[in-house]
Amino acid sequence: MRILIAIILVAFLAVSCSNENENKVIYMVRHAEKDMVPKNDPPLTTDGVIRSVDLASWFKNIDIDTVFTTDFVRMRETAKPLAEQQNLELSIYDAKDFEDFAKQLKKMDADTILVVGHSNTILEQIEALDFERPQEEIKEKEYDKIFELRFENKEVITHQYGSKFKE
Template identity: 80%
Template sequence: MRILVAIVLVAFMAVSCSNENEKKVVYMVRHAEKDAFPKNDPPLTTDGVIRSVDLASWFKDISIDTVFSTDYVRMRETAKPLIEQQGLDLSIYQAMDFEGFANQLKNMKADTILVIGHSNTILEQIEALGFDRPQEKINEKEYDKIFELRLGSDEMFTHRYGSKYKE
């Protein structure tokens, strides 16, 4: 009888672990349009502020559990309308720790996560999560894409957003 109980427990744990990421969705987006100055940590431009509001609007019917960004003004400003809309705190991550951050995302108890990243880190982070790059690179003037990664099914979708683009 003990052996049967142990087998059932092990089987239950295996099913639970395999389904851990079944519903988990990670959205990755580049920060909105940034100003040219100051060089090291510029704020958003007027277009960038508008885009940050557009981002919050895009997510108005999607409940986000956690929002991550790196610790730069343009990142925090991009996140601000969304975190205020959904009553969330902003979590800071290290953009170049691709594998460590991927593991953190996979092991979180959150189902829906938004990561605001940089043009030179988003695609690498997508790869660290086990997906193929959806494009070769993110151009300097490209701010309108949201990458939706469904961790349990290995599906990825690319959405476009912003006042200047209607999906």
């Protein structure tokens, strides 16, 4: 009887470990439109503020567990309306430490995560999470994409958002 219980317990642990990230969804978005000054850490422009509100609106029916931004004004301003809407604190991450951040995201006990990043780090972070790059690059004036990473089937879905910027 003990052997049977041990076998069932080991089988249960094996199944639960293999499904660890099955329901995890990570959304990655570039910060909204930034001002040109100050050069090293600019805030959002008026269009960027509008886009940040649009981002919160896009997520109004999606419960986010955690929001990550880098430690720049434009990142925090992009995420702020959504964080306030969902009563969340912003967590800071190092955008250049792709592998460690990917490990952290995979280990997190959170099913739905938003990461606000930079045009030159988002696609690299997607690859560090073992997903295929959804596009070659993010252009300098491209602010309207949300990349949805679904761990269940290793799929990246690209969404566009922004009420003022419909093309």
